[in-house]
Amino acid sequence: RLDSRENPVPQRVPRMFVAFTPPFRFARFDPAAATASFAVEGGDRFAFAARFELDPQSDGIDPVTEEVRVSFGTAAVRLPAGSFDCEPDGCRYVGTDPAIVQAAIADGGLVLRVRGVELDGSSNPIRVFVSIGNDQGETGVSLAGSLSLPNNVAE
Secondary structure, eight states, rough: OTTTTTTOOOOOOOOOOOOOOOEEESSSEEEEEEOOOOOOOOSEEEEEEEEEOOTTTTOOTTTTTEEEEEETEEEEEETTTEEEEETTEEEEEOOOOOOEEEEEEEEEEEEEEEEEETTOOOSEEEEEEEEEEEEEEEEOOOSSSSOOOTTSOOO
16 A cells, blocks of 8 residues: 555655567468377377478578477477587577477478477367567467377376
8 A cells, every 4th residue: 555644755766667579470381291299108209390480570590599499289398599500501409308208490480300298288270389589470280180089098
């Protein structure tokens, strides 16, 4: 509760300004391939490949200095800034997360293979969300087959 009788002199609060860059949607985000494996040794797995084109207003992407996040159904992975090493032919994941089998970004394309995640609760089509810094895209990917545990797996 504020009471001017208790504090008759108004306090000056310094103003803070924070630079905010709104997210840019990919101008194009087309899945090229996707697979999911359930109830395998070491946890569920998924692989995803896509082509993307940046929005013309984008400030560009730099996986060396920007965080990369991917959601695949109910699973999410975060690759912190500095997790990629970039050469002229593209950027490759060099981080230490044992769940990331492969991650590469090159020439408007993304490849990601992940293991040891939890895909329970995912539905078909699988929702895929990718962000690289302030650039992002979202799509649905239909997988053939069932998204349930195989019959021979005890629950």
